[in-house]
Amino acid sequence: MRKLELKEENGKIFSHIRNSWFVFTPEEKVRQKCVCTLVNHYGYSLEQMAEEIQVSNSSRGQGKARADIVIWKNKEEKGGG
Numbered sequence: 001m002r003k004l005e006l007k008e009e010n011g012k013i014f015s016h017i018r019n020s021w022f023v024f025t026p027e028e029k030v031r032q033k034c035v036c037t038l039v040n041h042y043g044y045s046l047e048q049m050a051e052e053i054q055v056s057n058s059s060r061g062q063g064k065a066r067a068d069i070v071i072w073k074n075k076e077e078k079g080g081g
Contacts, residue, residue, distance in 0.1 A: 004036040017051045017069075031068050038071070047075035 006029070007014035012021040013028050016035055022028055031051065038044045048071055055065045072078040 004039045006032055006036055015051060017046050017049050034069060038069070044071055045075065048072045048078055050078065 004016055008024060008029075011024050013024045013032055014021050015028075015032060016039075035046075035049065035051075038049070039046065050070045051068060053067045053070045055067050
């Protein structure tokens with residue numbers, strides 16, 4: 001398995017999970033560093049993770065809380081086939 005690396009260029013940062021470039025923010029950098037650590041050091045796969053998932057049954061504010069990173073036991077439980 002190849003090692004994930006943080007990718008930043010031209011004011012953007014790459015999300016390996018979403019396979020897309022996003023505007024660089026400090027929050028996004030922390031999120032992407034966490035993803036790299038989860039894959040490189042803990043052995044999780046990108047296929048069992050998702051980012052920016054709305055949390056149901058949230059009692060926060062208007063019930064619109066979002067999770068930065070969600071990890072399922074495997075990609076089948078995530079629903080990825």
